[in-house]
Amino acid sequence: MTIRNRIALQFSLIVATILIVFSVLIYLVSATYRREEFYDRLKNKARTTVRFLIEVKEVDRELLKIIDRNTLTALFDEKVLIFDAKNRLIYSSVDDQIIYYRTALLDEVRRKKEIETFSEHNELVGLLYRQNGRDLVVLASAYDQFGKSKLENLRLTLGWGLLAGLSITIGLGIFFAGQSLRPINQINQQVSTITARNLQQRLDEGNRQDEIARLAMNFNDVLHRLHQAFEQQRSFVSHASHELRTPLAALKSEIQLGLRRPLTVTEHTEVLTNLLSDTDRLIGLTNSLLLLARTLETSNQVAFQTIRADDVVFLAKDELVSAKPQYRVSVDYSNLPETETETLIKANEELLKQVFLNLFDNACKYSLDHTAQVRISTDSQYCRITIQDKGIGISTQDQVHIFEPFYRSTNALDYQGFGIGLSICMKLIELHMGTLSVESKLGEGSTFTVSLPHV
Numbered sequence: 300m301t302i303r304n305r306i307a308l309q310f311s312l313i314v315a316t317i318l319i320v321f322s323v324l325i326y327l328v329s330a331t332y333r334r335e336e337f338y339d340r341l342k343n344k345a346r347t348t349v350r351f352l353i354e355v356k357e358v359d360r361e362l363l364k365i366i367d368r369n370t371l372t373a374l375f376d377e378k379v380l381i382f383d384a385k386n387r388l389i390y391s392s393v394d395d396q397i398i399y400y401r402t403a404l405l406d407e408v409r410r411k412k413e414i415e416t417f418s419e420h421n422e423l424v425g426l427l428y429r430q431n432g433r434d435l436v437v438l439a440s441a442y443d444q445f446g447k448s449k450l451e452n453l454r455l456t457l458g459w460g461l462l463a464g465l466s467i468t469i470g471l472g473i474f475f476a477g478q479s480l481r482p483i484n485q486i487n488q489q490v491s492t493i494t495a496r497n498l499q500q501r502l503d504e505g506n507r508q509d510e511i512a513r514l515a516m517n518f519n520d521v522l523h524r525l526h527q528a529f530e531q532q533r534s535f536v537s538h539a540s541h542e543l544r545t546p547l548a549a550l551k552s553e554i555q556l557g558l559r560r561p562l563t564v565t566e567h568t569e570v571l572t573n574l575l576s577d578t579d580r581l582i583g584l585t586n587s588l589l590l591l592a593r594t595l596e597t598s599n600q601v602a603f604q605t606i607r608a609d610d611v612v613f614l615a616k617d618e619l620v621s622a623k624p625q626y627r628v629s630v631d632y633s634n635l636p637e638t639e640t641e642t643l644i645k646a647n648e649e650l651l652k653q654v655f656l657n658l659f660d661n662a663c664k665y666s667l668d669h670t671a672q673v674r675i676s677t678d679s680q681y682c683r684i685t686i687q688d689k690g691i692g693i694s695t696q697d698q699v700h701i702f703e704p705f706y707r708s709t710n711a712l713d714y715q716g717f718g719i720g721l722s723i724c725m726k727l728i729e730l731h732m733g734t735l736s737v738e739s740k741l742g743e744g745s746t747f748t749v750s751l752p753h754v
């Protein structure tokens with residue numbers, strides 16, 4: 300069943316229940332009023348008849364019968380019977396009919412003084428009338444043709460009204476449910492046209508206020524992120540193949556050079572040394588690419604532990620200095636807090652070490668003195684590690700791009716590198732819920748700051 304039909308059905312069921320309950324109530328209340336009103340009229344009739352008979356001397360039974368039959372208020376099939384204490388019928392408003400009555404009924408009237416009951420289809424009241432020590436029982440019965448036909452009319456009116464009301468409700472339910480779900484149908488149609496090739500397409504955001512507009516806006520957000528991820532992937536592949544092609548071409552020309560003529564042992568050694576350095580470069584590049592790809596892929600499967608940020612800094616420093624002894628990393632402890640909890644962070648040690656290794660390596664690589672100044676400080680929320688150098692610096696225009704994969708600023712082209720390290724660092728720091736920022740002046744040096752939330 301479609302949502303439109305389900306809403307229409309629920310809406311109709313609710314309205315139908317309300318309508319039925321109201322109609323039944325109205326009918327029952329009207330029926331009760333009619334009965335009470337009719338019993339009152341019967342009682343009045345009974346009292347008037349017995350008073351005329353007993354108290355008005357000028358009125359005898361025959362005259363009373365004539366009056367009874369000709370009163371304007373005479374009710375349909377009306378009978379008034381009066382019985383004395385010995386259950387003898389002393390007056391009957393109808394002569395030509397056989398009158399049945401039960402003595403038990405008369406006794407009940409004597410006991411209760413007043414009763415309201417039915418006799419076949421007719422309503423019947425019984426009254427005990429006491430006059431000068433005489434107990435008379437008056438029974439008045441009649442068929443309320445007028446009231447019952449009014450009630451029948453009411454029943455018909457309510458029945459047809461209910462039917463009409465329900466039809467209108469179902470019609471309106473389907474119409475309004477369709478109206479309110481129309482934007483979803485439109486979104487459905489628009490979504491069905493989106494493929495991997497046209498991810499830049501956006502859904503109509505309507506009034507940007509209601510729930511459906513918000514759904515469209517959120518979906519557009521998802522599309523935007525998907526588009527970005529696709530673009531990143533595409534540029535990664537094209538950059539990676541481009542980067543791999545250059546050293547592979549260099550390798551090929553070295554080999555061709557070696558094959559062109561017989562070489563002396565010194566020339567052989569030279570060619571092989573060049574081949575080795577090119578292969579090293581290829582291995583370095585492949586490793587970086589692999590790390591970048593893994594960082595993008597496995598970001599949600601990384602195990603985190605509570606570790607000390609300063610410990611990781613030292614691990615990275617030791618590893619870098621033992622691999623490149625010409626580099627110097629000096630760590631400044633002066634801002635370290637008394638309480639060690641402020642340097643405790645939730646992190647993956649191996650990945651965080653990669654970040655520091657890269658930042659220390661860059662600081663040493665891009666500065667003449669090959670020195671990185673590292674400072675560790677904390678505040679109420681974050682543990683900060685700043686890496687400063689007095690190197691070539693980064694221009695303001697380049698600062699916005701250096702965290703993109705494969706971006707290298709022009710002043711860095713004379714130095715070895717692939718432009719991948721910082722983008723990996725950024726991804727890994729984001730994975731740790733931290734931030735990585737840079738401040739730099741061309742020709743004066745750079746300061747990279749890693750901020751990580753401490754426990």
Ligand code: ADP
Binds near residue numbers: 657688692711718722
């Ligand atoms: P790589 O150093 O291999 O080129 P990175 O991703 O680590 O790649 O850095 C990207 C670019 O950012 C570098 O090419 C360089 O232009 C710039 N850069 C990074 N660190 C520094 C630094 N300490 N001093 C000057 N420039 C830097």
